[in-house]
C-alpha cells in the first residue's frame with residue numbers, strides 16, 4: 001500500500017475554513033519578486049494560507065502567465081496553500097485572460113458603474129469565467145472606494161457605504177462567490193496615515209449586517225475587505241470576526257518596498273547587484289505581513 005502524496009487544500013477549502021473560524025485570509029499585492037519573497041516569508045513564519053494579488057497593471061508588468069507559473073510552482077514546491085488573485089479586473093476581456101491563464105481567484109470590478117450596469121456586467125463575467133473553469137473563485141464589488149493604492153493628501157470624493165439590501169440584490173443576481181462591500185474602507189493611504197496620526201474608520205456593524213443578510217438570503221457566504229492599509233490594528237481583528245473572509249493590504253507594502261530600496265541604495269552606494277540592494281525591502285514587507293496576519297487571525 002502506497003502512502004498518498006500530501007495534498008494542499010483548494011482556495012475554496014481555505015476560505016470555508018477561515019469563514020467557519022471567523023478569521024481572515026491575508027491578501028497582499030506584488031509587482032515583482034522581492035515583494036513576493038517578503039510576503040511568503042511573513043506567512044510561512046506563522047504557517048498561514050496566503051493570497052497573492054496582482055492588479056491589471058501589476059500582472060501586465062510581471063506577465064499574466066508568468067505570475068500564475070511562479071505562484072503555482074511555490075504551492076507545489078513547498079506544499080503550501082498559496083494562491084493567486086486577479087485583483088480589480090475591470091473588463092470581461094481581462095477576466096477571460098486571467099481565467100485561461102489559471103488564476104485561482106478573479107475579482108471582477110465594475111463598482112464605479114451604476115448598480116444596474118455593475119450587476120449586468122458582473123453576471124456576464126461570472127458566466128464566462130465559470131465556462132472556462134468552474135473552480136475559480138469569483139469576487140464582485142459594490143460601492144466606490146477609489147481606484148489607486150497610492151499616498152494621497154486627502155480622501156477622494158464620492159466614497160460610498162453599501163447597504164445590506166444592495167448587497168443581497170447584487171449577490172443574488174450575479175452569483176459571485178465573494179462580495180467586496182464598501183464599509184468605510186478606501187484604497188490607498190492618506191499622508192496623515194503614513195505619519196501614523198490618522199487611521200481608517202471601518203464600519204464593523206455594517207460588515208456584520210451585510211454578512212448576515214447575504215448568508216441568509218443568497219448563496220454568497222464570503223466577503224473581502226479592500227484597502228486595509230492604514231487601518232487601526234484592533235479593527236482588523238474586529239472586521240475578521242464580523243465576517244470578512246479576506247483582507248487586502250497593498251499600499252503599506254508598496255511604501256515598505258520604496259523605503260527598503262532607498263535604504264539599500266543608501267547603505268551600499270556602490271553596489272549594483274539587485275539581490276544585495278533589495279533585502280531591506282524584503283524584510284520591511286515581511287514584517288508588515290506577519291503583523292497584519294496576526295491581527296487577521298486574532299493572534300495579538
Ligand SMILES: [Zn+2]
Nearest residue numbers: 088226227248
Ligand atoms: Zn482592492
